[in-house]
Amino acid sequence: MPPKTQQVVSVIKDEEMFLNLISSENKKLVLLDVHPDWCGPCEMMHPTYKTLQTSIDDFEKRVDIYTLGYSKIVTYKHDKFNREPTSKPRFVFYQDGRLVDEVQGADIPAIIERVYKYLPMVY
Structure with missing residues (x-):
């Protein structure tokens, strides 16, 4: 039986969690699925995330994937996201x-290409 894998995508719950993820202290690649609140996270991406999780060695030590609604970005007053929300999700890499x-x-x-482009070495 194959080993059980952990949940691939997590929800950012508060500003402190968000700031910790995008901190220079976090050595993982952070992929944020920033989506319109009325639309929710991009569900069609889950199979891709699962494939990345199973194909990248030490995935859990190298990559964090989170979802975040546009309204939270406004609440967090994060300048790098000062854009008008659209119906399309944005995938942001830190x-x-x-x-x-x-x-x-x-x-x-394009998302897969960026993950491999910025994938950190295993420490």
């Missing part, structure tokens, strides 16, 4: 406390 890339819409090949 590494070492810096916003390094983003993908507009559920462009699965």
